[in-house]
Amino acid sequence: MTIGVDDDESAFSPLENNKGLAESWLRICGRLKGEVGEVEYRTWLTQIALGPIDGDEITLLLPTRFLRDWVRSQYGDRLSELWHSEIPSLRRVELQVARPGDPAPLQVADVAPASVTAAPATEDSTAGTKPVPEVRSDLVTALDSRFTFETFVVGKPNEFAYACARRVAEKPSSVGFNPLFLYGGVGLGKTHLMHAIGAELVRSGNVSVAYMSAEKFMYRFIAAIRSQSTIEFKEQLRSVDVLMIDDLQFLIGKDNTQEEFFHTFNALVDAGRQIVVSADKSPSDLSGLEDRLRTRLGCGMVADIHATTFELRISILEAKAAASGVVVPGKVLEFLAHKITSNVRELEGALNRLIAHANLFGRPVTLEATQDVLHDILKAHDRRVTIEEIQKKVAEHWNIRLTDMSSARRARNVARPRQVAMYLAKQLTSRSLPEIGRKFGNRDHTTVMHAVQRVTELMERDAAFAEDVELMRRMLES
Numbered sequence: 001m002t003i004g005v006d007d008d009e010s011a012f013s014p015l016e017n018n019k020g021l022a023e024s025w026l027r028i029c030g031r032l033k034g035e036v037g038e039v040e041y042r043t044w045l046t047q048i049a050l051g052p053i054d055g056d057e058i059t060l061l062l063p064t065r066f067l068r069d070w071v072r073s074q075y076g077d078r079l080s081e082l083w084h085s086e087i088p089s090l091r092r093v094e095l096q097v098a099r100p101g102d103p104a105p106l107q108v109a110d111v112a113p114a115s116v117t118a119a120p121a122t123e124d125s126t127a128g129t130k131p132v133p134e135v136r137s138d139l140v141t142a143l144d145s146r147f148t149f150e151t152f153v154v155g156k157p158n159e160f161a162y163a164c165a166r167r168v169a170e171k172p173s174s175v176g177f178n179p180l181f182l183y184g185g186v187g188l189g190k191t192h193l194m195h196a197i198g199a200e201l202v203r204s205g206n207v208s209v210a211y212m213s214a215e216k217f218m219y220r221f222i223a224a225i226r227s228q229s230t231i232e233f234k235e236q237l238r239s240v241d242v243l244m245i246d247d248l249q250f251l252i253g254k255d256n257t258q259e260e261f262f263h264t265f266n267a268l269v270d271a272g273r274q275i276v277v278s279a280d281k282s283p284s285d286l287s288g289l290e291d292r293l294r295t296r297l298g299c300g301m302v303a304d305i306h307a308t309t310f311e312l313r314i315s316i317l318e319a320k321a322a323a324s325g326v327v328v329p330g331k332v333l334e335f336l337a338h339k340i341t342s343n344v345r346e347l348e349g350a351l352n353r354l355i356a357h358a359n360l361f362g363r364p365v366t367l368e369a370t371q372d373v374l375h376d377i378l379k380a381h382d383r384r385v386t387i388e389e390i391q392k393k394v395a396e397h398w399n400i401r402l403t404d405m406s407s408a409r410r411a412r413n414v415a416r417p418r419q420v421a422m423y424l425a426k427q428l429t430s431r432s433l434p435e436i437g438r439k440f441g442n443r444d445h446t447t448v449m450h451a452v453q454r455v456t457e458l459m460e461r462d463a464a465f466a467e468d469v470e471l472m473r474r475m476l477e478s
């Protein structure tokens with residue numbers, strides 16, 4: 001059902017005629033204010049006006065499309081939940097851009113935070129995220145309570161970053177370096193470590209901490225400009241003890257926001273406050289950020305989170321499987337750690353899917369079931385082998401020079417490995433025969449065809465040779 005803000009006034013339930021609805025809305029605003037904090041509430045939520053209610057759907061109106069999209073993405077689910085708790089028959093909250101003549105927002109700027117504020121973590125306030133309460137600064141985006149130091153698995157690739165993060169969490173006033181700059185590829189644990197710092201600081205009390213993504217930083221900054229509250233925004237930011245900004249690369253190309261961040265950064269460092277920043281690259285590689293900002297970012301401790309090793313992937317899988325309570329055989333964990341090497345997020349996603357499947361169907365996790373359930377993920381992770389890799393591995397294995405892959409030498413000890421390499425190129429890549437021929441010293445496609453036939457025949461006749469070729473194939477595929 002779609003409710004438009006249409007011309008049919010009779011279909012509309014004007015707010016002034018619906019006191020109960022207005023009271024519900026005020027209560028919802030009070031709860032939201034308590035949950036998201038004063039600044040966020042004032043920036044985004046006071047701009048919402050009540051629209052019509054029709055059956056199980058209520059419409060809320062926002063002045064611009066930008067605001068509508070932002071409120072939908074950030075608060076859509078929560079608004080639905082809160083409306084449902086007020087009026088159980090309501091199932092949907094529709095967010096629309098207001099048109100001339102639509103009701104104005106209620107004057108709820110002085111809505112007191114509802115008693116829910118003081119309640120313990122509102123576990124249902126954001127999907128999949130359990131916010132940590134009792135944070136002094138309302139600049140804190142909900143911290144995910146799953147991301148703690150206890151649940152972070154430490155190994156060679158991340159031990160340094162972990163140690164630095166711990167240091168900030170334990171002694172925020174005398175860390176000895178500022179900022180802490182965490183960087184590394186996608187899904188390797190940067191956000192996890194930042195949330196862990198936040199959770200630890202909140203637990204220890206007496207420290208105000210602000211965590212937000214660079215994207216959110218920018219939107220808040222823009223919103224502050226729109227609502228003419230930039231001074232307040234700056235003061236809020238500059239009053240925290242620890243400021244953490246995630247995914248700083250988002251600010252590349254956003255010159256005004258960079259400028260604001262730079263000033264905030266300086267003000268906080270000058271005041272002896274701690275900053276933690278994460279990005280996908282080191283400060284020196286973040287081209288697109290202003291030089292002076294890059295220089296300042298690189299002045300503290302720069303900690304790289306490296307790509308995972310097989311051992312770390314196994315440890316992470318073991319920890320996550322144990323926490324799930326589902327028995328996942330070691331063989332399956334090893335298989336996953338071998339196959340999914342891209343990042344921890346994808347590894348975790350694959351394991352979660354297996355666990356969900358096992359729970360749903362009550363079946364044990366086996367290697368066979370894993371291949372079946374994760375068919376699509378595993379396919380996407382199948383390694384793409386290049387002809388150059390094949391040539392290199394085969395040349396090493398048969399102890400010939402790499403250049404002999406393209407040379408005209410016909411001696412058997414050279415020609416045979418070259419044929420094997422052509423055979424493997426045909427088996428493991430999607431290259432055509434002429435393309436393969438070109439990579440082997442501009443040979444004709446019939447030469448490649450002959451090599452493939454010859455190797456196939458030899459493998460049928462000679463078990464030791466077949467084993468050698470199979471070994472090569474496995475090494476290249478792993």
Ligand SMILES: Nc1ncnc2c1ncn2[C@@H]1O[C@H](COP(=O)(O)OP(=O)(O)OP(=O)(O)O)[C@@H](O)[C@H]1O
Binds near residue numbers: 193344
């Ligand atoms: N060492 C680890 N131990 C346990 N879980 C981890 C570890 N590293 C990453 N994870 C998990 O992997 C997932 C992705 O991690 P996270 O979101 O922190 O990555 P990120 O580096 O911030 O990625 P992005 O660059 O996309 O923001 C999270 O669920 C996190 O808990």
